[in-house]
Amino acid sequence: MNNKFNLLYQKTYVDPEESIEYPPVALSYGQYKIRDKFYPIPIGTYGNFSFIQAAPKSKKTFLVSMLCAVYLSGTNKLTGNLKGHRNGLKLVHFDTEQGRFHAQKVFRRVLDISGQNRTFYDTYALRVLSVQERIEFIELYLEKYSNELGVMVIDGIADLVLDVNDIKESSEIVQRILRWSEKYNIHIICVIHTNFNSTKATGHLGSHLEKKTETQIQLNVNEDNDSIVKVSCKRSRSFAFEEFFFEVNSDGIPIIIDKIDDILNVRNGTKFNF
Numbered sequence: 001m002n003n004k005f006n007l008l009y010q011k012t013y014v015d016p017e018e019s020i021e022y023p024p025v026a027l028s029y030g031q032y033k034i035r036d037k038f039y040p041i042p043i044g045t046y047g048n049f050s051f052i053q054a055a056p057k058s059k060k061t062f063l064v065s066m067l068c069a070v071y072l073s074g075t076n077k078l079t080g081n082l083k084g085h086r087n088g089l090k091l092v093h094f095d096t097e098q099g100r101f102h103a104q105k106v107f108r109r110v111l112d113i114s115g116q117n118r119t120f121y122d123t124y125a126l127r128v129l130s131v132q133e134r135i136e137f138i139e140l141y142l143e144k145y146s147n148e149l150g151v152m153v154i155d156g157i158a159d160l161v162l163d164v165n166d167i168k169e170s171s172e173i174v175q176r177i178l179r180w181s182e183k184y185n186i187h188i189i190c191v192i193h194t195n196f197n198s199t200k201a202t203g204h205l206g207s208h209l210e211k212k213t214e215t216q217i218q219l220n221v222n223e224d225n226d227s228i229v230k231v232s233c234k235r236s237r238s239f240a241f242e243e244f245f246f247e248v249n250s251d252g253i254p255i256i257i258d259k260i261d262d263i264l265n266v267r268n269g270t271k272f273n274f
Contacts, residue, residue, distance in 0.1 A: 023047050026187035028083045029241040041241045049181045049188035051209050053201040054219035059229050062254040069113035080256030089150025090120040096156030100125050146184050157190040164203030174208040
């Protein structure tokens with residue numbers, strides 16, 4: 001009994017007087033200033049998880065592509081104030097919803113935006129696996145590459161459960177995400193739909209994600225021009241990043257829009273609504 005207590009004690013005790021540094025930032029948007037020093041505003045830090053939520057066909061995967069690309073490249077001309085803080089680590093991208101053709105199209109887009117090769121970018125389409133096999137494969141991957149990995153994307157977290165409204169199942173998969181992020185000191189980005197005509201993430205799974213996440217990211221497609229998307233920080237445990245906008249161009253590449261007010265008021269003489 002004492003051995004068990006000592007083991008759990010070592011894992012859980014936090015000394016309130018100890019100096020604990022802020023978790024290193026994995027992805028950021030913009031900066032904040034303290035005493036003449038600038039710090040990145042985190043979208044996500046190592047050892048935590050975030051999630052992206054939006055209605056179906058709201059270009060969630062395009063945002064995922066930008067976040068993956070900027071993590072690989074650090075920064076590039078298409079992604080504005082988005083910054084990646086990779087420090088030589090790799091990114092793994094799990095797509096649970098699409099077949100090989102469409103999943104590969106997304107993975108290639110990441111490389112096109114980033115200008116990088118696939119050396120630090122591992123990509124997998126998990127649709128062919130059962131729910132349990134998907135979880136098992138992710139855990140085997142984490143064990144194998146634990147010392148090399150920085151960010152993990154799960155595009156379709158709902159496909160790691162049988163029922164998003166099952167309280168026990170939803171709690172268990174979110175606990176796994178929490179355990180994975182801390183054990184391997186990685187940042188995990190999950191993607192989930194919102195309920196119909198709502199801003200709430202789908203089911204009990206969405207509710208559990210909201211309670212435990214570091215950053216909750218909301219997407220809204222412009223009502224008048226569906227190529228423009230607003231990205232908002234709905235909830236954050238730290239500094240909330242300012243909302244930003246991106247547009248999908250004619251080549252199917254998402255690009256950050258810097259002067260949104262000018263664009264919304266001038267383009268085609270129309271003021272767009274979100």
